[in-house]
Amino acid sequence: MLADLLSGLPGPLFVLAIAVLVVAEAALVIGVVLPGSSALLTLGVFSDNGVVPLPVALAVGTVAAVAGSHLSFAAGRYRPGALSSRWLAGxxxxxxxxxxxxxxxxxxxxxxxxxxxxxxxPRFAAAAGLSYRRFLPWNVPSAVAWGLVWVAVGYGASEAYQQWSWLAVVAAVVLLAALLVVGRRALDRVDAVQEA
Incomplete structure (x- = not known):
């Protein structure tokens, strides 16, 4: 889990790692696989445990959220790339x-x-031609609220997170097993149809 990976870092390096993850989530499109909300929840949990003061955690969460969205918008505007072009073409x-x-x-x-x-x-909005002037007043308040909410939820749920994190592991294992069974049955049906 993310908390386990980052737990050994000193406070300032931990905060920097979280900020980089949240910015990269939007700016580099890794958020499809690694949501920034997980990083901000972890920041909130660590803030509740005294690793990072809460005002610092809230500030880092909001600044990183705004920066990531703006870098994503800039990427969509100035370097739309194959992802945006292909998606917007159909x-x-x-x-x-x-x-x-x-x-x-x-x-x-x-x-x-x-x-x-x-x-x-933000990337697709820029590639689609949404002006920065229309993007800015909607994005900044929303990104600030998003950063504040996720850090606050992590901070408030810290004790429950520590007590019940094992349940997430069990749920992931059960879900994986269910997906394997369903996937296997689907493959068996495909094979049966092809043989008929």
Whole structure:
């Protein structure tokens, strides 16, 4: 788990690692695999344990959230790349572009709170032509609130997290086993259809 990986770091290096993870989550599109909310929850837990003062944790969470979104927007504007270009080129992309241009502000606000979409929304909004002037007033308050909420939830749930973190491991193992069974049955059905 993320907390275990970062627990041995000294306070300032721990804070820097969390900030880099949250910024990179949006800026480098790793948020599709590693949501920044996990890093901010960990920051909140460590703040409750006295590793990082709460005001510092809240400040780092909000600044990193805003910075990551803005770097993602800049990447979509100045280096849209194959991901944005390919996604925005198809019929679904054209509809998404229309939605982003028509309701860009509210799409940016909602995208901030959806796992995976937080990573992609600023990039796609910029690539779709949403102006920075429309992006800024919707993104900054939403990113600040997102950073504050996740750090505060981690801070408030620290004790429960420490007592019940084993349950997440058990749930992940059960889910993996269920996916393997379902996947195996699906493959068996495909094989049966191909043989018939």
């Amino acid at each position: 019929s679904k992309g054209r509809r998404a572009r229309a939605v982003l241009c028509r309701s860009g502000g509210s799409a940016v606000l909602i995208g901030q709170w959806v796992v995976g979409a937080r990573t992609l929304t």
